[in-house]
């Protein structure tokens with residue numbers, strides 16, 4: 001690839017849990033899983049939509065029990081990312097998914113942030129806990145309290161999980177509080193949900209970056225605004241295909257988004273579930289969508305521009 005992807009801005013740490021590691025951790029932790037073997041587990045990776053994927057994603061978290069487990073998956077991910085040319089990672093984690101299973105927040109934060117602190121040399125990292133939009137905002141508010149009280153350095157907050165029927169506005173207070181705490185603000189919007197959720201993520205939550213945002217294309221006025229304001233959109237092509245928001249990679253709207261002047265960049269979302277890491281996504285879109293060298297360069301530049309780093313680091317990442 002002419003321009004290896006230097007910056008990964010949309011990856012869920014729990015989505016880096018590879019099937020082999022799921023079975024290995026289950027064995028080590030004595031967790032019973034309903035899979036006969038690796039082939040049986042792999043056979044379940046044919047998803048009909050986002051909620052169907054989330055069922056498996058949350059179920060497989062049962063093998064993550066201790067801070068060591070979280071450190072292990074994070075370290076394994078960082079090694080794989082570095083091998084693919086990544087030099088800056090902003091990593092999502094879903095604290096509520098673990099709290100709901102009785103895993104303390106401290107174990108999650110300590111494990112993930114400990115591994116981030118030991119990232120491969122030359123790599124910078126940041127941690128972005130996401131709130132689950134299909135759980136009550138009151139719960140998110142409590143978790144935010146715990147997060148800001150913890151000693152773990154946090155880059156920002158995000159919003160993820162099942163989107164349709166869970167509009168951003170429910171989380172207005174949580175985002176206002178996070179902003180007051182000096183945290184960066186991002187949210188998944190316009191993945192399966194409507195363009196209006198993208199607008200609300202901007203206007204009601206005040207996000208600096210939109211995760212996915214592909215459904216924005218349904219609303220030409222919104223597209224013009226996103227282009228004018230250069231709102232970064234972290235697009236995840238393999239994810240969109242595997243969750244059937246687009247039919248095939250060849251039909252992906254990325255070229256239309258580039259043509260519309262949107263500040264799009266390409267990322268992996270849940271690489272262990274969707275068929276590849278950020279470098280795989282880049283290679284596939286460049287080939288399948290026959291992107292020009294200029295377009296490939298623009299995607300890489302947009303990712304650097306959208307990263308929450310200081311100017312000196314931004315220069316290094318270019």
Ligand code: ES4
Pocket residue numbers: 012015050057160161162188191239269270
């Ligand atoms: C997710 Cl693909 C996707 N969408 C929304 N929330 C998520 N959490 C993990 N992966």
Ligand code: ZN
Pocket residue numbers: 010012160188211269
């Ligand atoms: Zn995501």
